[in-house]
Amino acid sequence: MAQRAFATDPVPTAASTRDVKAMGRPAFTGAEGLVVQEAPGMPKDVSDDQRRQRNYPEQPPVIPHAIAGYQLDLRANKCLTCHAREFTGDSQAPMISVTHFQDRDGQVLGAVSTRRYFCLQCHVPQTDAQPRVVNIFRDVDSVIRDSRSPAGEGK
Ligand code: HEC
Ligand code: HEC
Incomplete structure (x- = not known):
């Protein structure tokens, strides 16, 4: 060493x-x-294809597959070749949700909105790297559950 x-x-x-x-x-x-x-070695990509639970409903889901080498620029969007509505039948990828078609006034467009074009602004792949600091986040369901159960009283 x-x-x-x-x-x-x-x-x-x-x-x-x-x-x-x-x-x-x-x-x-x-x-x-x-x-x-x-x-230190590069952490490994998580690519087990298991969709992760979201911590709150508005959270952009994290990416459960590798994305190395996927082109994502003005000319091409590799992500949409699987996640766009018209390709999800073949790819079996979850479709981008309706919010991805809305412009800033909430108007629903025919194609993905430019605000949602660069997927990696919001969606991130995961690695097996361990957190540097302890994370004590609890989701709202567990907070509500604890506040209702007798054991949680006084917390
Ligand atoms: C070859 C097809 C393909 C490509 C290309 C692709 N995906 Fe995926 N993606 C999938 C599939 C299939 C799933 C469902 C889980 C799985 O099998 O990995 C998925 C799952 C996801 C999820 C999780 C959705 C959820 O509800 O949990 C996100 C986010 C995502 N992809 C984003 C991206 C982004 C961003 C890119 C481009 C950088 C991309 N994907 C490129 C096929 C693809
Ligand atoms: C500005 C942030 C943002 C950008 C950019 C963005 N997303 Fe999302 N995405 C979200 C959020 C927030 C959610 C969860 C709530 C929702 O559906 O709006 C989501 C949800 C999703 C889901 C799950 C849909 C479902 O119904 O389960 C997929 C798949 C996805 N995005 C793929 C993509 C792909 C592919 C791109 C690029 C073309 C992209 N997103 C760009 C924020 C974003």
């Missing part, structure tokens, strides 16, 4: 490009008393 690099460790300096080349690769190792910390 690589050691952490501390600020007090001597930092090798290179006076010229020639010196840098002379150091070769990897440049900073034991001899200089500095071992560069290994970067």
